[in-house]
Amino acid sequence: MNMIANRIADTYLQVRGAGKTYPSKHGSVVALSDINLDVRLGQFNSIVGPSGCGKSTLLKCIAGLENITSGNITVSGKPLIGPPDRMGVVFQRDVLLDWRTILDNVLLQAEFLGHPREQYRDRAMQLLERFGLKGYEKRHPWELSGGMRQRASICRALLCDPDLLLMDEPFGALDAMTRDDLNVELARIWQGTNKTVIFITHSISEAVFLADRVVMMSRGPGRIVDMFDVDLPRPRPLSVRETDPFGVYAQRIRHHFAELGVLHE
Amino acid sequence: MTNGFIAKFMRDSRSLDIVLVLIGSILLWEVVVRIFNPPAIILPAPSAIWAAFLQSPWIFVRNMLHTLSTTAIAFAISVGLGVILAVGIVQSRFLERTVYTLLIAVNSVPKVALAPLFVIWLGTGASSQLAVAVMLAIFPIVINTVLGLRSVDPDMLNLAKATRASKFDIIYKIRIPNALPSLFSGMKVGISFALVGAIVGEFVAGGRGLGFLVLTAQGQFDTTRVFVSLVLLGVMGTILFYAVDVMERIALPWHTSQRQPTT
Ligand SMILES: Nc1ncnc2c1ncn2[C@@H]1O[C@H](COP(=O)(O)OP(=O)(O)O)[C@@H](O)[C@H]1O
Numbered sequence: 001m002n003m004i005a006n007r008i009a010d011t012y013l014q015v016r017g018a019g020k021t022y023p024s025k026h027g028s029v030v031a032l033s034d035i036n037l038d039v040r041l042g043q044f045n046s047i048v049g050p051s052g053c054g055k056s057t058l059l060k061c062i063a064g065l066e067n068i069t070s071g072n073i074t075v076s077g078k079p080l081i082g083p084p085d086r087m088g089v090v091f092q093r094d095v096l097l098d099w100r101t102i103l104d105n106v107l108l109q110a111e112f113l114g115h116p117r118e119q120y121r122d123r124a125m126q127l128l129e130r131f132g133l134k135g136y137e138k139r140h141p142w143e144l145s146g147g148m149r150q151r152a153s154i155c156r157a158l159l160c161d162p163d164l165l166l167m168d169e170p171f172g173a174l175d176a177m178t179r180d181d182l183n184v185e186l187a188r189i190w191q192g193t194n195k196t197v198i199f200i201t202h203s204i205s206e207a208v209f210l211a212d213r214v215v216m217m218s219r220g221p222g223r224i225v226d227m228f229d230v231d232l233p234r235p236r237p238l239s240v241r242e243t244d245p246f247g248v249y250a251q252r253i254r255h256h257f258a259e260l261g262v263l264h265e
Numbered sequence: 266m267t268n269g270f271i272a273k274f275m276r277d278s279r280s281l282d283i284v285l286v287l288i289g290s291i292l293l294w295e296v297v298v299r300i301f302n303p304p305a306i307i308l309p310a311p312s313a314i315w316a317a318f319l320q321s322p323w324i325f326v327r328n329m330l331h332t333l334s335t336t337a338i339a340f341a342i343s344v345g346l347g348v349i350l351a352v353g354i355v356q357s358r359f360l361e362r363t364v365y366t367l368l369i370a371v372n373s374v375p376k377v378a379l380a381p382l383f384v385i386w387l388g389t390g391a392s393s394q395l396a397v398a399v400m401l402a403i404f405p406i407v408i409n410t411v412l413g414l415r416s417v418d419p420d421m422l423n424l425a426k427a428t429r430a431s432k433f434d435i436i437y438k439i440r441i442p443n444a445l446p447s448l449f450s451g452m453k454v455g456i457s458f459a460l461v462g463a464i465v466g467e468f469v470a471g472g473r474g475l476g477f478l479v480l481t482a483q484g485q486f487d488t489t490r491v492f493v494s495l496v497l498l499g500v501m502g503t504i505l506f507y508a509v510d511v512m513e514r515i516a517l518p519w520h521t522s523q524r525q526p527t528t
Pocket residue numbers: 022023024029030031049050051052053054055056057058222
């Protein structure tokens with residue numbers, strides 16, 4: 001294979017001129033406008049931006065849950081029609097089913113995909129163990145803390161070994177310390193896999209800490225305003241956040257949003 | 266048992282409160298009747314009510330069993346039919362716009378007033394009684410179940426769609442279990458309404474049952490026997506309500522255990 005073929009094969013997810021307009025009673029809402037994004041196979045992308053800038057909409061379009069109203073999206077070179085194969089999603093609310101045990105909640109992914117449950121039992125147990133949930137598999141969600149519940153929902157997303165992992169502010173509802181723990185765990189689990197991740201967050205430091213590349217969005221209409229690669233060695237300890245290079249990346253995001261008048265955090 | 270223990274038990278246990286209040290009221294009632302001695306046609310004493318029951322217990326028990334079976338059968342039909350209707354309403358836009366709209370419209374009519382119609386349609390006797398009971402009980406069950414089936418977290422549905430869950434999986438593994446708590450609150454109202462319906466059915470369609478006994482005793486100005494029937498109806502209503510409550514605790518440990526503080 002030559003270089004060019006290699007590069008094309010490398011682009012796992014491609015978004016070209018994508019726009020999304022929601023119809024509504026008071027005129028239509030332009031949630032996304034001219035989004036262009038190339039995501040490499042195995043790349044960890046953080047998307048950061050103020051609320052209402054269309055982050056969730058973009059994620060839903062990539063997940064095949066909403067149709068874009070202009071442009072196109074391809075996954076592995078194929079135009080997107082409905083949810084892509086081998087995808088896992090995690091939302092801010094863990095949406096675990098209260099009447100199922102943690103193990104059965106994780107196995108739900110296989111059931112929905114139409115795979116035999118029993119085949120995934122061992123893998124589910126391994127995932128739960130890797131996320132520190134060993135011994136909790138027979139418990140119910142309401143017996144667990146918010147952090148443990150969100151760990152279980154990540155296990156569910158990972159059960160069938162997805163190539164693409166979409167996460168919409170998964171740690172947004174957690175306290176700062178639990179959030180730090182989960183950042184480290186997610187980075188550890190992701191590293192060495194070939195999983196492509198789109199990770200939406202409000203938090204600038206979380207975005208930089210996890211990402212290979214940070215994509216910044218702004219609103220009115222929802223658009224990409226900047227993106228840059230994060231060149232920090234992995235595995236990254238939490239203390240990387242106190243280093244100068246990290247500070248420079250964080251400052252770049254902060255500066256950008258200050259300029260746009262939407263600084264937060 | 267020390268006094269302290271009894272005091273603690275009284276504070277903790279609500280059912281004990283209810284029992285004590287009931288016993289207290291009955292004693293007070295007895296005392297008031299003995300002191301003021303009103304005519305038995307106005308207010309018989311509890312002891313007289315008890316005596317009237319003992320005079321012909323089997324008549325009361327037989328009629329009570331009849332009312333109980335009407336209530337139970339009507340309740341079972343209402344739950345079965347109600348859940349099927351609710352699932353249909355949530356799954357089909359057409360049923361929602363027709364059947365559900367009609368249900369909501371009819372629900373605001375005082376349905377008890379329709380009871381005599383059933384006698385015209387179905388004649389006197391058991392089938393009219395049953396129809397009136399179903400008509401009252403099914404509304405809270407359908408309406409609550411529809412609300413429960415709809416109140417699924419939209420992100421849960423997004424997750425299901427993103428993993429290409431089948432329609433069957435969404436209804437069977439998400440919507441129905443999610444609706445069970447609402448179904449049970451509908452059932453608690455429904456069981457009381459089924460009993461009311463059975464009694465009203467007996468009032469208008471006659472035949473048998475405690476409602477019918479109340480009516481005949483009233484015709485003879487036998488207030489004591491009216492009260493025997495009323496007490497039995499009260500006991501029955503309470504037992505039926507708690508039966509549904511116990512079913513709920515067994516069926517929905519995830520729901521009830523969150524609601525009940527563990528003391
Ligand atoms: N289903 C919808 N119908 C109409 N407007 C919507 C819908 N979903 C989102 N929007 C609008 O689109 C814009 C972007 O929303 P969203 O993607 O949720 O932003 P974010 O996730 O960045 O907070 C907002 O103005 C929001 O009100």
